[in-house]
Amino acid sequence: MCDSTSGAVDIQFTSTSWVFESPEGDNAQIDILFNGLVVGTGAYQAPEYSFSGSAPAPPGEQVTVTAVAVANWGDGAEGGQSASTVVTIPTDCVNVGLGRFTGGGHQIRVGAVRVTRGLTIHCDLLLSNNLEINWGGNQFHMTEHMITVACTDSPDIIQAPPVAPLDTLIGVGTGRYNNVDGFTVEFTLVDAGEPGTFDKMAILIYETANPGNVVLNVPLQFLTGGNLQAHYDQPHK
Structure with a gap:
């Protein structure tokens, strides 16, 4: 099973x-x-004689x-018997992940802050x-791999379509x-359906070694432009 x-x-x-x-079919250890x-x-053991x-x-x-x-059999016969089969393992088992977010439409905007469409x-x-x-002449570019991520599905949010x-x-x-280098970003993305009017985003960027040095703090709020979209993840090896 994959x-x-x-x-x-x-x-x-x-x-x-x-x-x-x-007692012939009984055996306490297989x-x-x-x-x-x-x-x-x-x-x-009875009644199925299987597991x-x-x-x-x-x-x-x-x-x-x-x-x-x-173990020995229930009628006293000595155990030790065995039976084998060979199973072929699939080589195309892929991980479809739990999902992903993309930015749709024009550049996503939260007030004066812009997030690229990529x-x-x-x-x-x-x-x-x-x-x-990007904001006020400043730029932050996150490295490819995150430190932590949590994805949830709230019954109170109508996310579809898709x-x-x-x-x-x-x-x-x-x-x-x-x-x-040396900065951390914490962010929240919320997809509340099309056309993105009720989508939300929060962004906090600070110096990793000095968390008090906050360079951007956007509390969770509605987008003022663009669209966030949640998806099933694409298959990958």
Whole structure:
């Protein structure tokens, strides 16, 4: 099973007794192994005489999944029997992330502050982002990767269209203020539907080593131009 959120692959398994009656079908310990390593344990007992589970797939293109009867059988027969199958791991499992924000329309404006139309912010810390802010002859350009990000979907905000898994993104990143490194940005993006009239944004930029040196502070407020849009994230490896 491919987890489209994390990109991880889990192997689901079901192990079933050779007979569906007691005492012959009873066994108190059945181990499940992936490539010889135990990843789960269960028992055969009435009424199902089977159990299921899942575990992360180990690295590699194929995995040998084995069930081993560790305990003796209910009728006294000695355990030790095993059965195996080979599972092929998909190579195209991708991570679609949790969503992203983009800036639509003309340049986004919050009062006298402008955010370039190339705004792209992901809910996934692994992905590259773009945030450039201009005001009063000053400029801040965030580095590609953020420090923290939180994405939420409030039932009180009508975000669509387009349909997306979030309506609010809160991020923290670092970057260059007027071409000088060592500054932090904290920002909030809210998509409240089209055409963007009720979208909101907050921006706080300060010197990382001296947080009291705030160079821009825009409290959360409605946009005065442009449009914020939340989306499902695009598939990526």
